[in-house]
Amino acid sequence: MEVGSPDIPITGMVKIGDRLHILKTDSIHRITLADDIDPERTNINVPNSQQKVLDVGSGSPLVGKTLLTAKQLFESGFLGNQFDKGKAIDLSFEALKNLTAMFEQASVFRDQDEEEEKRVSEQVVKNRTFVLPSAPDVERRCKEFVQSADHALQALFGIGGLFYGDKIKGWFEGLADEISRLHEGDAHYIGFMGDAAKFCKSMRITRNCIEHRKPNERVEILNYTLTPANELLPPMIAVHHPKFIQPKMPVSTYTDQVTNHIADTFEQMIAFMCSRNVDRSVGLPMTVVELPTDQRSNQFVKYSFGIDAGGQVIPAG
Incomplete structure (x- = not known):
């Protein structure tokens, strides 16, 4: 399934409520599968669908x-x-x-x-009047x-x-x-x-x-x-x-x-x-650490679980 503009990359996925959401750099889209719309599959023509829910994304x-x-x-x-x-x-x-x-x-x-x-x-200003x-x-x-x-x-x-x-x-x-x-x-x-x-x-x-x-x-x-x-x-x-x-x-x-x-x-x-x-x-000794900028998968996500080893940050995973 192509989500949104093909020129803008998909950067992640997250489940919100009971629906999968696709993140792109400039938007967030909700994905609804045909099985969610018609669980009994009474109509084979029901398609999967997507809907933009926000005009902001991972960027x-x-x-x-x-x-x-x-x-x-x-x-x-x-x-x-x-x-x-x-x-x-x-x-x-x-x-x-x-x-x-x-x-x-x-x-x-x-x-x-x-x-x-x-x-x-x-x-x-004309005739001492200002609009x-x-x-x-x-x-x-x-x-x-x-x-x-x-x-x-x-x-x-x-x-x-x-x-x-x-x-x-x-x-x-x-x-x-x-x-x-x-x-x-x-x-x-x-x-x-x-x-x-x-x-x-x-x-x-x-x-x-x-x-x-x-x-x-x-x-x-x-x-x-x-x-x-x-x-x-x-x-x-x-x-x-x-x-x-x-x-x-x-x-x-x-x-x-x-x-x-x-x-x-x-x-x-x-x-x-x-x-x-x-x-x-x-x-x-797990805690939340602030990731150095060169260790972030997204520049705006600076916190992660990890270990602070004497000032050296070791992120979990």
């Missing part, structure tokens, strides 16, 4: 930091038979889908800012972005539940507390989780503010505006809440930073969780 940092890092760690065999690797992969893909939507929104905001900045610089540009549906798009961010973090929290149980309350703060209790003295892990929990809480507060606006709990979103100094400001966003303040900043900058931060948080958190939960039956 994307987002795919590398989420789905491919998850595949490399969760399918390693070092987490024990009790670990639900299938569910972990599914949640990783859910996070990736939301991060991809966020990335697309951030790109649109960034491109429009660049285009409008160029256009405005060439605009001539301000406008970002269509900026409030709705910001709301969708924040909701996607929350969904991506919810998927990551679900992975945490596979390691530490699904009864944890208090979202990432509760998860960080449980990790502090179980890994007492592990300052690096505990410190990372504490910082991650604060960030995740700020995103949950932002989501609540945008969905349940109150006078002192709100997200402020402004379209293009002109300052008294005759400077054009791009769309801006700010969060006002008694427990979290996000100072006003360009929407394009905010969406770009949040997307990258969640992708980095996902990558580092699953690496920490895997390294601290190696199955005892392995019998080797």
